[in-house]
Amino acid sequence: MILFDGVLALLIVVLAWRCVTAGDLYLGIVVFIVMGLMLALSWARLDAPDLALAEAAIGAGLLGVLLLSTWRALPGHRRQDRDHPPARKAVRWLAGVASVAFGLVMAALLHALQPDEDAAGALALGRLTEAGVEQPVTAVLLNFRSYDTLLEMGVLLMALIGALLARTPLAPYGAATDDGTDSPLIPVLATTFTPLLLLVGAFLVWAGAYGPGGAFQGGAVLGGAGVVLVLCNRLQGAPEAGILLRLLLVLGVKVFILAGLLMLPLEGAFMAYPPGLTYPIMIAIEFCLATSIAVSLLLLFTGTHGVRVPER
Amino acid sequence: MSISAWLAALLIVAGTGFFFAGTMGLLRFPDVFSRLHALTKADNTGLGLVAAGVALLHQSWRHAALITVIWLLALAASSIACHLVARDALARGEQREEKP
Numbered sequence: 001m002i003l004f005d006g007v008l009a010l011l012i013v014v015l016a017w018r019c020v021t022a023g024d025l026y027l028g029i030v031v032f033i034v035m036g037l038m039l040a041l042s043w044a045r046l047d048a049p050d051l052a053l054a055e056a057a058i059g060a061g062l063l064g065v066l067l068l069s070t071w072r073a074l075p076g077h078r079r080q081d082r083d084h085p086p087a088r089k090a091v092r093w094l095a096g097v098a099s100v101a102f103g104l105v106m107a108a109l110l111h112a113l114q115p116d117e118d119a120a121g122a123l124a125l126g127r128l129t130e131a132g133v134e135q136p137v138t139a140v141l142l143n144f145r146s147y148d149t150l151l152e153m154g155v156l157l158m159a160l161i162g163a164l165l166a167r168t169p170l171a172p173y174g175a176a177t178d179d180g181t182d183s184p185l186i187p188v189l190a191t192t193f194t195p196l197l198l199l200v201g202a203f204l205v206w207a208g209a210y211g212p213g214g215a216f217q218g219g220a221v222l223g224g225a226g227v228v229l230v231l232c233n234r235l236q237g238a239p240e241a242g243i244l245l246r247l248l249l250v251l252g253v254k255v256f257i258l259a260g261l262l263m264l265p266l267e268g269a270f271m272a273y274p275p276g277l278t279y280p281i282m283i284a285i286e287f288c289l290a291t292s293i294a295v296s297l298l299l300l301f302t303g304t305h306g307v308r309v310p311e312r
Numbered sequence: 313m314s315i316s317a318w319l320a321a322l323l324i325v326a327g328t329g330f331f332f333a334g335t336m337g338l339l340r341f342p343d344v345f346s347r348l349h350a351l352t353k354a355d356n357t358g359l360g361l362v363a364a365g366v367a368l369l370h371q372s373w374r375h376a377a378l379i380t381v382i383w384l385l386a387l388a389a390s391s392i393a394c395h396l397v398a399r400d401a402l403a404r405g406e407q408r409e410e411k412p
Contacts, residue, residue, distance in 0.1 A: 183399055185392050196385070 219293025
């Protein structure tokens with residue numbers, strides 16, 4: 001397997017190089033997506049299936065879709081943007097040498113690092129039974145380090161608001177206007193694949209309790225189902241967000257905070273879940289988080305404040 | 313190695329052969345339609361053979377069924393993608409190259 005890993009590592013470096021040096025924006029985006037898939041594969045090889053799923057769903061899948069839709073929203077002359085002059089040779093050499101030196105130093109440091117016996121990881125693994133779920137990654141995300149995840153959800157919400165503010169002047173509202181949307185296979189795609197995607201997404205969220213999966217991976221797949229619906233013209237961006245959509249957007253953060261406050265009077269600590277109810281509370285939080293993540297990612301894709309079913 | 317392991321290895325090697333042929337077609341064929349043809353047909357067969365090999369290695373009916381479902385999904389997705397790309401190319405007025 002050392003040969004496979006070596007080829008994979010080399011391939012990722014080469015793809016990263018091509019992604020940065022590609023003269024064509026579109027080519028750069030495609031190479032970036034391929035690099036995301038290779039990164040997912042490398043996480044799988046490192047025995048980190050959670051990260052592999054997240055990288056494949058978010059890094060390669062949704063990020064690729066976002067980049068491609070942004071590319072399509074660019075005015076024609078900006079799509080083939082080759083007119084910005086390349087940096088001076090000295091600058092390029094400096095950047096290259098500094099990056100290689102940084103990488104070597106990091107590799108040496110990480111190699112020399114001895115794992116601490118009393119590290120938080122060992123402590124957390126030892127007390128996994130108290131966490132409510134069997135899966136260590138989910139236990140850390142939703143219980144041991146739930147502050148981080150809560151703040152991440154806040155960051156995602158802020159990012160969405162910022163992106164919507166920045167994106168609005170870029171693209172006109174509306175669904176895909178490509179010639180392909182009247183294809184007879186589009187209804188098949190919408191009616192066969194979307195339910196399957198929803199099922200897989202919900203399963204991934206639920207599977208986070210005992211195996212690889214979780215709110216982010218499942219949410220990304222659910223958001224992907226929404227993207228398919230938009231591309232099939234079953235959903236389209238709307239300039240106004242309905243009250244239901246706004247509720248779904250903040251559902252994750254709200255439920256997370258509520259669950260955190262639940263035991264504040266009794267336990268005296270934020271995010272102290274009541275013993276015995278930890279598992280149902282964490283599953284509820286996980287599904288609410290996934291819903292908010294899915295809606296956020298979908299709105300990032302449409303670039304609009306809301307979505308609606310188009311009139312036909 | 314048991315007979316099933318040999319058979320699985322044979323299937324996987326044959327599958328990668330199909331992937332290789334499909335990629336060669338993608339790189340060498342002159343126009344969008346023949347490239348699509350080479351890519352989707354050969355890759356779907358290759359994926360099916362690799363999936364069959366992996367299912368054989370797992371020695372479990374449950375895994376075999378799951379792998380079959382994944383293969384069918386990939387098949388459907390690639391067929392739809394192929395159709396959409398070809399349709400878009402047709403709408404853009406892409407010409408079919410005649411044989412030299």
